[in-house]
Amino acid sequence: MSNPQQMDRPDLYVVARILERLWRENGPMVKTRLQVAARVNYDVFLKYLSWMVDKGLVSLENTPGGHEKVVITTKGMESYKRLVQWINEVIHAKTPGR
C-alpha cells in the first residue's frame, strides 16, 4: 500500500461487505469497483484496505495496465466463511460454536 493508514476498530459490516464482494468476484478486482460495493468514501475505503492487507485477508496485485487490483486470500475466504456460518447458526436457532 502506498499510503498505509491506521484503524483501531474496523466496522464488521464494511469488512464483511468487502470480503463478500471479493468472494463473488472469484478473482482480482479493481479498487474503485470494490469501493462502490463497500459503500464508504474512498479515504475510509483505503483505511479498510490497508487494514485488511495487514491482516492478510486480501492481497494487492499489479496489472500490466498499471492498476492495482485486490484479491481475497485463503485467510480472507476462511474468515468470511466463519462469519457467515455464525450468522447462519443463529438463524437456525443454534448457539454459534467454535
Next chain:
Amino acid sequence: MKHEKARTIVLILASALAAMVLLFVYGLASYSYSYSYYNPMLLSLGGWIVVFLIAVSMSYELTTVDTDPKTTLTDLAHRLRVSKYRVKEDKKGLKVQVTSSTVIRITANTVQGRTVVGYRPDQTASGWTAIIILIFMCYLAAVGAALAVYSVWQVQRFAREWVLPRIEGAKPIAEETPGDMVRSTLIDGLSEGYRLASEAYEAQHSNYQDGVMAVITGTIFVWFLTFFSLLAWMKDQPLYQDVQASLAVSLVAAIAFCVPLMFYLGRRVRIKASDFKSWSARLFARLEQETRPEPPKDLEPSVFELLDEVSKQIPKWMKVMRKAGMFTNPWTWFTIFMLGYLAFMLFLIGISWSPQDLTIQSILVVGGLATTLCCFLLYVRWRAEQREEESMVTKDWESRLRIMNGKMQRHLEEL
C-alpha cells in the same frame, strides 16, 4: 422398488373411498335412513373415517443409503432449499412444505448399519383445519378422506420426483470447495429466513381469522342476548311490535359491537402482516438470485448484512407464530372451540327450555357455565405456557445474538 408400495397403497385407499361412495349412493337410493349397523350410509361414513385414519397415519420407505442419518438429512435439506422449498429441521427429521396445505415429513434411521430414509404425509395448520372440519361434518367426511388420500398421492409423487434424486447420486456437501460452502451457507440462511418470515405472515393471517371468528361469535352472542332480553322485558306489548322492536335494537347492538372491532382488527393485523409479507418476498427474491447458476455479483445490501438483519427480526416473527393458536397448536384450539360451542349450545337450550321444568333448565345453564369455565381455564393455561415460552425464547435469542456479536468482534481483533 420401495416407493412403488406407496403408489399401491394410494390406489387401494382411492378404490376403498370410491367403493364407500358407491355404498353411500346405494343407501341414498334405497332410502335406508334407519340407525341400524347395516345401514349402507352409516357403513360408508365409518369407511371414510377408516380410510382417513389410514391415510394420515401410514409412513413409507423411500431408499437406503450408506451415509449417516444426520449427514443424509442435512445434505437433503440443503438441496431442497436450493430448489426453494420451505424446509424445517427438527429432532424428528425434515418437514418440507409441498403445497399450501400438504407437508412431507422425511426421516432417516439406522437399520442394520445402513440409513433407511422414510417419509409420511402431513398437513399444514390450514390443511389440518380444513380436513378436520370436513371429517366432523358427517357425510362431508368423504371429502375430508378424499383430501387426505390426495395428499398421500401428492407426497409420494414429491418423494419420488424431488427427494429421491437429491439423495441418490448427489455430491456430498462436505466435498464442496470453500467458495461453494460459503454459497451453501448463505442459501441455507436465506431459505430459513424466508421460511420463518412466510410462517410469521401465515400465522398473522391465521391470527386475523381467529380474531374474526371470535368477533362473529361475540356478535351472535350480543344479538341473541339483546333480542331475548328485550323480548322478555317488553312482554306486555302486542307480540308483533315486541318482535319488531327487539329485532331492530338487537341488530343495532350487534352491529355496534362488531363493526369497530372488525375495523380495529383489520387495521392492526394488516400493518404487521404486510411487514412480514415484504420480508418474505425480499428473502425469496434474494434466494432466487443466490440459487441461479450465475448469481449477480453486485448485490445490495450484502447477503451477510441481510442475514444479520434477519437474525434481529426472528424473535418478532416467532412471537407472532406462538400467538397464532390455530397455527402452532391446532388441537388445543380445536378443544377450546368445541368447548365454547358446547357452552353456547347448553346456554341456548337452557334459556329456551320450558320454565316449568326448572330442574332441567338449571342443569343446562349450570352445565353451560361449567363448560365456559373449562374453556376459559384451558385458554388461560395455554396463554400462560405461551408467555413463559416466549420469555424463554426471547432470552435465548438475545444471548445467542450477544454471543455471535462477541465472537465476530473477537475474530476481527484476533486476526
